[in-house]
Amino acid sequence: MKLFNLSLKLKGFPIKEAQTFLRTIKGKQKSDFDAYLKTSKQAIVNHHLKHNPFYRDLAKHADVNDWDTLPIMTKHDLQKPLEQRLSNGFSTKNVFINKTSGSSGTPFIFAKDKFCHALIWSNFIDRYAWFNLDLNHSKQARFYGIPLDKKGYYKERFKDKLSNRFRFSVFDLSDTQLAKNIEKFKNTSFDYINGYTSSIVQFAKYLEQQQIVLKNICPSLKACIVTSEMLFATDKTLLETQLGIPIINEYGAAELGLIAFQNQNDDWIVNTEDLFIEIIDENNNVLPYGEEGRIIITSLYNKAHPFIRYDLGDIGQLSKTSTQKKPILEKLIGRTSDLVTLPSEKKAAGLTFYYVTKTIIENDGNVKEFVIVQLKLNAFKISYVSDEILTEMQETEIKEAISKYLEPNLIVKFERKEKLSRSKSGKLKQFKSYLA
Numbered sequence: 052m053k054l055f056n057l058s059l060k061l062k063g064f065p066i067k068e069a070q071t072f073l074r075t076i077k078g079k080q081k082s083d084f085d086a087y088l089k090t091s092k093q094a095i096v097n098h099h100l101k102h103n104p105f106y107r108d109l110a111k112h113a114d115v116n117d118w119d120t121l122p123i124m125t126k127h128d129l130q131k132p133l134e135q136r137l138s139n140g141f142s143t144k145n146v147f148i149n150k151t152s153g154s155s156g157t158p159f160i161f162a163k164d165k166f167c168h169a170l171i172w173s174n175f176i177d178r179y180a181w182f183n184l185d186l187n188h189s190k191q192a193r194f195y196g197i198p199l200d201k202k203g204y205y206k207e208r209f210k211d212k213l214s215n216r217f218r219f220s221v222f223d224l225s226d227t228q229l230a231k232n233i234e235k236f237k238n239t240s241f242d243y244i245n246g247y248t249s250s251i252v253q254f255a256k257y258l259e260q261q262q263i264v265l266k267n268i269c270p271s272l273k274a275c276i277v278t279s280e281m282l283f284a285t286d287k288t289l290l291e292t293q294l295g296i297p298i299i300n301e302y303g304a305a306e307l308g309l310i311a312f313q314n315q316n317d318d319w320i321v322n323t324e325d326l327f328i329e330i331i332d333e334n335n336n337v338l339p340y341g342e343e344g345r346i347i348i349t350s351l352y353n354k355a356h357p358f359i360r361y362d363l364g365d366i367g368q369l370s371k372t373s374t375q376k377k378p379i380l381e382k383l384i385g386r387t388s389d390l391v392t393l394p395s396e397k398k399a400a401g402l403t404f405y406y407v408t409k410t411i412i413e414n415d416g417n418v419k420e421f422v423i424v425q426l427k428l429n430a431f432k433i434s435y436v437s438d439e440i441l442t443e444m445q446e447t448e449i450k451e452a453i454s455k456y457l458e459p460n461l462i463v464k465f466e467r468k469e470k471l472s473r474s475k476s477g478k479l480k481q482f483k484s485y486l487a
Contacts, residue, residue, distance in 0.1 A: 053187040058213045059172060064147075069169035073177060076324045084323075084376045091351045092118065092327055099357040103138040106357040123335055123347060124361040126157035130419055133160045133356075141355040151305050152279075157364070157420050158408055161306045164355035170325050171308030178312040182274045182299065184243050190271075191216035192236070194246025194254070196403060199455050217241075221250040222456055224398045229257040233268070240271040244294070248280035253398065255286075255293040266295030276301050281383065302383060304363055307348055311380040319380035321369070325352050328378055329360070330369055341371035343382065392486060393458050394428045404482050407452045420471050425484040430462040440467050 059066040079087055096115060099106040109128060114120045129136065133143065146162040163171070176186050193216045197207045211218050217239065219232055232254060244251060258265060266272050275294050278301040290298045300319060302311040307326060311319045321328050327349040330338045338344045346367045350358040370379040391399045404423050421435035433449065435441070441449075450463050 054213050054215065055187045058210075059169060064165050064169040064172070066169045066172060069166060069173040070176070073170060073173045073324055077177075079376075081374070081376055088323070088327065088375060092349065095349065095351050095354075095357075096121065096359060098354055099138060099359065102140065102354075103136075103357055105136045106359065109357075110359075119337065121360050123331070124357070124359060126151075126159060126362070126364065127419065129159045129161065130157070133162060136356055137162060138355055138357075146355045149305055152408070158418070161358075162356040163306075163353050167325070167350065167353040167355070170352055174309045174322055174324055178309065179276075181312075181314055182243075182297065184274060186214070188215065189242035189273075190240060192239075192241040192244045192246075193218045194221055194244065194250040196221050196247075216245075219246075219250075219254075221247055222399050222403055224250060224253045225396070226257060229254055233258070233261070233263065233265075236265060236269040239269070241269055242271055242273050244272070244275040244296075246276075246278070248277040248282050248286070251275065251277055252286045252289065255289050258293040259289065264293060264295040272296050274299055278303060302380065304348075307350055307358060307361075307363070310348065319383075321373075321378040321380050323376060323378065325350065327351060328369070330367065340369045340373045340378075341381075343368040343384075391425065391457065391482070391484070392428065393461070395458055397458060399457060403456055407449065407456055408481070421481070422471055423482050425482070425486060427462075428486065429460070430464070432464045432466060434466045434468050434471060436468055436471060441465060 056066050076087070096110075100110065100115060101107075109124065110122055112120075113122060133148070137143075137146070141162070141164065143162075146164055147168040148160065148162050150160050151158050172186075179186060179189075191214070193211065195218060197218055197220070198204050207218070217235070219235070220228065272294070274297045275290060276299045277290070282298070282300050287298050287300075297315075300311075300313045301309070302319070303309045309322050310326065310328070311321045313319050329347040329349075330342065330344040331347050332338055332342075332344045343366060346363050346365045348358065348361050348363055350361070366384040367380060368382040370381040373379050391403060393399070407423070408421070417437050417439055418441075419436040419438075421433060424432045424434070426432055431453070446463075446465055449465075450461075453461055453463055
């Protein structure tokens, strides 16, 4: 039984129709594809200009027949109540709703219509098949976070069960826990690993210390997919050596889905089936293939919420060998996340703070940006930009979340600022440690 497809279908996501549509797009030849892309871009713009007051106001000075005059959407533009950004005919009751991780420091809530969400999953299913992986049947070892509140915890565990995966904690990367992970791999026929880069790298370092190649104790493993953080060449070599399987680099965003996925030749193939990717300079001019700039993405099928020429907050470069149908991502900058080291010597993934930031994110868009800095082993500072200062109750809730996800007795200070400084790449790094 295809439990994953069935779970999507039961939630109202038309996965079968989306997969059929995806095959139609993939079957287009180059000449047909160029025409398809032009038509699709114009169609999504026309849709939102007609049915979305938020986008109509945002693009009021644009020439709808000149793509380059359309505004670059930023995360700041989206920091207002979701109801104000939905297209006519859509409400919070008939769309898929989620929150960005806030890894860029600018969190917001977003929506996708149900066909768009199904099409995104169709793309993941298609890419995984490149490595003989099947979301319906392949057993996944998942290195992701999980909510620690009772309701959220069991909800994710239930989703894991339906999706045929077992979740390993990224909140605890101690030697004791990593030894338990090894035992789980010995006794489970996992087909692949999927998760945060830094957590899997930490696991590989422990395997190296123990002189263990994971494939030797779990022969069913076929591949490892790393996501959400930068994969450096040295870390990839370590993973290949200690896991004993191909390492696949995945690049995506919650609000957009799959952006790029490495193939068997290590080419990072950009998703052109439901996204349109541009690289622009600081003056918003489109750059030719081979030049480095800001990554701008258009979601071609999200009719519920506009993501048109959306600035994701990353810097990247497309290969000179790219074509409109097959762009190749050659370089991606700025998606690294440090490990958190604590007084107890416990280590956790930097993306642990994804779960802490959920206590800060509110639908009213009060908190605009934030960064978390580790000043000492036991001391952290949260700097944020907001319309209103955080209340004492909100600060307490954040401290309690940090205590729950990391460990108790940590010192947390808050600092409200007019503006937060950015790195050279232009990205606001959510977590930074001064311990190094």
